Amino acid sequence: MRTRVKICGITRVEDAAAAVDAGADAIGLVFYDPSPRSVAIQQAVEICQAIPAFVTVTALFVDAPVEQVRDVLSQVPVDLLQFHGDESPQYCRSFSRPYIKAIRVREGLDVPAFARQFPCSKALLLDAYRPGVPGGTGETFDWGLIPENLDLPVILAGGLNPDNIESAVAQVRPFAVDVSGGVEAAKGIKDSQLVNQFIKEVSCADQR
Template structure:
């Protein structure tokens, strides 16, 4: 099965064009104000209008209120809950959703897959206390069970240099990258975008 590619943290129209040209399947927009890549709903609307058909627009939220999420959903296709949202909170989402889990010590991914059973996938990211994501750190991929009941989106410190190994070892449904394809914070590098997707797609199917 082909591994899909999500490019996250987009802030400029030209970066959307570059990500699409590189073959991205999904584009991530950060709606959490604590991020340096954060967008407000107006900026989101302008960027979302740039995204062509059949490329999924994903909104990233971190423990935010339902009303704000609803304001953003006309410009999105999928919600990514990246905080400590309960299963009940996620179920109130007005769109299909994925749940991000930080790989803290002792996490039970099988239990999480059951608790968040309505999620379309689980996004697995590196854990750093007090930081909801975007750490640029890689976690131990061997901690991911092969028989997890949900599709896995692999995140955490991925770059063009290590994504090939990540796909070979984990065989995730998708990979998610932000800082690993940037020239500066929030500014994507077209050469890195192409290198990243090429290394994902070079993986032989087996």
């Protein structure tokens, strides 16, 4: 099975276009003000205009007020929601949109039990754990903590880059991978060469 690729933290139209040209299956727009990759609504609209059919636009939120999510959905042509905080299953379902739920993996966490709480989620995004930081740490985690046969498809995130992605895919065999800082020239600014290299390495891993 081919591993899907999401390039997250897109802040510029040219970076979105470069990701699509490189073969990305999805892009991520961050609606979380503390993040250096956060985008305003108008900025997001302009980026979406550069996205062709069959590339998924994902909107990322972290414990956002319901009104904020609805405001984004009313103005930005979003295909998928990504919830990266402590959102409840009821909250995630309340927008009547496809969504994925993120979890920060650490020793002792019952990942299968967490997955069972979100049966409507389209996938479970597994990220690195750092206290008080919802994501974007640039750190990997112990992939050996990922249990087999989870109830949801796995999206692997956390510290991925062109140098480690082939081994990550070979070990975990996730449904998809999600990268942000690992393909950047600066925070929020993607490096098109790194994006291309990352996607090529994923393809190489799939052929192993």
